[in-house]
Amino acid sequence: MKRTLSIVALAMLVALALVSCAPKGPAEIIIGGVGPVSGEAATFGKSTQEGCELAVEEWNAKGGVLGQQIKLVYEDDKGDAAEGAAVWTKLIQQDKVVAIVGTVMSKVSLAGAPISEQYGVPMISPTSTNPAVTFADGKLREFVFRACFIDPFQGTVGAKFAFDDLGARKAAAIFDVGNDYTKGLSEFFRDTFIALGGEIVAFEAHATGATDFKAQLTKIVQAKPDVVYISDYYNDVALIAKQLRELGFTGPLVGGDGWDSPDLVKLGGEAVENGFFTNHYSKDDTRPEVQDFVKKYTAKFGAAPDALATLAYDAMNIMLDAISRAGSTEGVKIRDALKATDFAAVSGRTMFDEQHNPVKAAAIIEIKGGQQVYRTTVAP
Amino acid sequence: MKIPRTPWLLVVAAGFWAVVQLLRLVGFNDYYLFIANLSLVYVILAVSLNLINGIIGQFSLGHMGFAAVGAYVSGSITTLIYKLSPNVAAHYPGFVLALVAGGVAAALVGVAIGFPTLRLKGDYLAIVTLGFGEIIRTIFNNIDAVGGPRGLLGIPKFSTFTVILAFALITVAVIRNIAESAHGRNMIAIRENELAADLVGIDTTGYKVKVFALGAFFAGVGGGLYAHLLQIAHPTQFGFIYSVQVLIMVYAGGVGSLTGSVLAAFALTILTQVLKSFLSWLKAVTDLPIGGDWYMVVYALLLILIMLYRTEGLMGTREAKLMVIPEEDEK
Numbered sequence: 084m085k086r087t088l089s090i091v092a093l094a095m096l097v098a099l100a101l102v103s104c105a106p107k108g109p110a111e112i113i114i115g116g117v118g119p120v121s122g123e124a125a126t127f128g129k130s131t132q133e134g135c136e137l138a139v140e141e142w143n144a145k146g147g148v149l150g151q152q153i154k155l156v157y158e159d160d161k162g163d164a165a166e167g168a169a170v171w172t173k174l175i176q177q178d179k180v181v182a183i184v185g186t187v188m189s190k191v192s193l194a195g196a197p198i199s200e201q202y203g204v205p206m207i208s209p210t211s212t213n214p215a216v217t218f219a220d221g222k223l224r225e226f227v228f229r230a231c232f233i234d235p236f237q238g239t240v241g242a243k244f245a246f247d248d249l250g251a252r253k254a255a256a257i258f259d260v261g262n263d264y265t266k267g268l269s270e271f272f273r274d275t276f277i278a279l280g281g282e283i284v285a286f287e288a289h290a291t292g293a294t295d296f297k298a299q300l301t302k303i304v305q306a307k308p309d310v311v312y313i314s315d316y317y318n319d320v321a322l323i324a325k326q327l328r329e330l331g332f333t334g335p336l337v338g339g340d341g342w343d344s345p346d347l348v349k350l351g352g353e354a355v356e357n358g359f360f361t362n363h364y365s366k367d368d369t370r371p372e373v374q375d376f377v378k379k380y381t382a383k384f385g386a387a388p389d390a391l392a393t394l395a396y397d398a399m400n401i402m403l404d405a406i407s408r409a410g411s412t413e414g415v416k417i418r419d420a421l422k423a424t425d426f427a428a429v430s431g432r433t434m435f436d437e438q439h440n441p442v443k444a445a446a447i448i449e450i451k452g453g454q455q456v457y458r459t460t461v462a463p
Numbered sequence: 464m465k466i467p468r469t470p471w472l473l474v475v476a477a478g479f480w481a482v483v484q485l486l487r488l489v490g491f492n493d494y495y496l497f498i499a500n501l502s503l504v505y506v507i508l509a510v511s512l513n514l515i516n517g518i519i520g521q522f523s524l525g526h527m528g529f530a531a532v533g534a535y536v537s538g539s540i541t542t543l544i545y546k547l548s549p550n551v552a553a554h555y556p557g558f559v560l561a562l563v564a565g566g567v568a569a570a571l572v573g574v575a576i577g578f579p580t581l582r583l584k585g586d587y588l589a590i591v592t593l594g595f596g597e598i599i600r601t602i603f604n605n606i607d608a609v610g611g612p613r614g615l616l617g618i619p620k621f622s623t624f625t626v627i628l629a630f631a632l633i634t635v636a637v638i639r640n641i642a643e644s645a646h647g648r649n650m651i652a653i654r655e656n657e658l659a660a661d662l663v664g665i666d667t668t669g670y671k672v673k674v675f676a677l678g679a680f681f682a683g684v685g686g687g688l689y690a691h692l693l694q695i696a697h698p699t700q701f702g703f704i705y706s707v708q709v710l711i712m713v714y715a716g717g718v719g720s721l722t723g724s725v726l727a728a729f730a731l732t733i734l735t736q737v738l739k740s741f742l743s744w745l746k747a748v749t750d751l752p753i754g755g756d757w758y759m760v761v762y763a764l765l766l767i768l769i770m771l772y773r774t775e776g777l778m779g780t781r782e783a784k785l786m787v788i789p790e791e792d793e794k
Contacts, residue, residue: 121759159739159756164693164700169497169736176492190614190697197620197694213613220546220617261604263612 111154112147112412114139114402115174117185117195118395119162127187127391131209132157133384134395135184138403141379148407156180160191167191171198180204181412184398187391189213189263196227203414205421207402209394212264217439226418228439230398230430234264237339237361238271240445240461241312244359245272245337246279248447248459251309253284257299257323258314261291268314268339284308296323297330304330316341320358321350328354335359343390348453358450363390363430365446365457376429397428472639476632483624496624497692498736503627504689505728507634509712510721511681514638516710517719517780518647519674520654521581522589525596526682526709529569531701532599533683534690535609537565538618541691545619558621562630562687569683570676572599577675581668584657596706604698614697615690622691630688634681639721639782641677650674654719715769717776722783727776738762 116135118128139155147153156178160167167186174180175198183199183206186192192211196219199206207228208216214235217227245251254276258269266288273283284306287299300323303311311327313320313336320342327336335357342360351358366377366387376396380388388396401424406412409420426433431443449458483491483499512526540561544554580591609615641647652660653667661667690696712731716723735758743755753760769777 120756164695164697165501165689166735168693169494169501172494172497173736176494190695190699193614193616193695193697194693215613215616261601261612266612 111152112149112406113154113156113178113180114399115178115180115183115185116155116157116395116399117160117167117170117174117183117191118157118187119191120157120159122162124162124187127210128159128162130389130391131185131187131395133380134209134388134392134397135399137380137383137392138396138399142400142403148403149410149412153403158185160186160188162188162191164190164194168194168198171195175199175202175204181414182206182402182406182417184209184395184402187211189216192216196224199226200224203418205402205405205414205417207398207421209398210391212267214438214440223438226414228401228421228435230394230401230428230433230441231363232443232445233440234267235271236440237445238268238273238314239275240361240447241268241337241339242272242275242279242281244361244447244459244461245310245312245335246276246281248461249310249335249337249359251281251335253282253306253308254310254312255285255287255303255306255308256283256312256314257287257289257296257303259291259319260288262315265314265316265339265341269312272312272314272337294322296326300327300330300332303327304332308334310335310337312336313338314341317344317347318350321347321355324351324354324358333357340390343448343455348450348455352453355450356452359458360448361445361461362448363394363446365448365455367457368446372427372429393429397430397433400428401426401433472632472636476628480625480628498733500622500624500627500692502729502732503624503631504622504685504692505709505712505732506631506725507627507681507685507688508709509716509724509728510634510638511678511685512709513713513716513718513721513724514642514674514681515678516713517717517721517724518638518642518654519650519671521671521675522585523592523675523678524589524703524706524710525592525594525599526678527686527701527703527706528592528596528599529573529679529682530686530689531603531696531698532569532572532679533562533565533686534696534701535565535603535615536568536683537561537687538615538690538696539609540564541619541621542615542617545617554619554621555626558626558691562684565687566680566683569686570680573676573679574672577672581671581675593703593706596701596703600698600701603696603701609696612698614695614700616695618690618694618696620691620694622688627688627692630684634684635721635725638677638681642721646670651719711766713776715766715776717778717780719780720776720778720782722781723776723778726778730777734765735762 118131120128135155139153142148143152158170160170174183187210189211192208193216196216203226205226207230209230212233214233217224217229245254256269256272258265273286285303287303289296289299313323320338324336338360340362343362347355364373404426405417405420409416424435433441433443436442444460444462446460447458449456515521515523541558544557576595583591604612649665650670652665653670657667712727713724716727738758738761739755742758745751746754
């Protein structure tokens, strides 16, 4: 029976082979897409999928790439590293994709990146901010790129904006200790703000999932900062802002792209007024790429695009642009074309630095009268 | 004459290895190999949890906590030696030692939490182990030396099919031999009626602590293999939901049946992969209103059906027996 058991297991593996070996159609270029369509970050995965689909649709309407139509195979990674590794191997070995756009969560991209590297299939992660995705242990991952700016960048820009534009000299920061994104942002905000000549009067951590921040906020208010940096996601930001205002703080609040949600104002109301955050782009930006994208996306999906959809759209466009410039679907050639990218993306003109991070400016958005208003653009 | 079972296990494992190597030549690509590897890691985790939940009947909900200890300890060791000299082949002995070290560390943690908590019964133990699993995860989340919330990165990819299969074989052989020994009978007695077992002179708490340590050891080894397969150890990969995933394998396979755990680990891992392609194919062929994105719904539905119609799991408490072995030999 033990033998029967392994035969059963093998039979299932073979069945898997048969089921997923669909007959290949006429010549098309297959691009993989990966995102967490189920699990805790499901809305992120869905936005990413929509961004990818829109980009592929536009390219196909223009005649595809290298004279062939593009086929997008979009897989769910469930926000799980093991599933991510499985999906990556499947796309490369099974679907024979020439490139991958994915994925959202850093830990999943970190499981996928070595696989892209091993097979020489280029990937662009639209939104994984962990620096190690593209550059690990002092070594560059040759085939791995990203379309979003990383934590150091947003923290740095936030600090610059607070120091130069808001004229703050004393700053406080609060962050989620269990989240590498918020922690990273706050640390880089602190370092840059001090380097600029400012003073950090309070640097407070809170636990993941906390709803009462009074202990940390009382300390912050007593230190009398000119500005408070809140690197959390919008739901926590709303709570923190409310409690901070209750404690009598009236100064400006600054944060990162985790603020970007229509729910921020709904949850935070008056408290988030006089709030500023760094973001990938602003919907109010008058550049044609931005206006064109917002119009098309809204028409197709019935809602305005969020940052994830925008970055996925950009990542897919950058990848397809590289393939068309490479004139080939060979991994090495696409990689070299990616390195030479200079693309007018929705989130700004994008090039890659020597660590495969995008070089682009950040938009500063202000919360004014319950609306997100474009304030300025800050380069690092 | 009774044929010892361990050689048979060895034959089966060797046969499995040989078949996979043969299939590699005819289109059994790295994706299938990855699924086979992942299944084998789950075999180790499920069988070791079955020792705790099935054989001795203590409801543990924090199995991935032990796996996390093993993953981080072995991962830290191999990352360090890999940095010193990146010659992969030379590090296999070191890798095996690192896995064992991870297992030992997990076992120590198992003993440490076993002593105070194993006097608890049923639901109370479940809640304590649940809390423990989360504590371990949170501790790793807060240690910057192992990456904190960024996770332990740069773990070399040492978990090959052969290594994982060898450890799965060892795990199943050891736990099976224990379960079938006199000690195993004592454990089953504890599971069936702890008070009665105590009355006939079985050291119930002693057994429970030892079993907890042993289960934790193999979970630690499994966690180490998991980290070296994915090349990352991340706190959220060892959360409650992952412990539940292993628990589902144990219960779907049959509590108390090691064969069931092995079977379920393979079946459920492969099922999540196959379902999506299968549903998409079915939709294309039969105009079914649901497509590939419904695969998690169907997966959950199948689990509910198993629990409704086979409450005891696929295998119940039965073990697979090879036909050449007589059922029960009278001594």
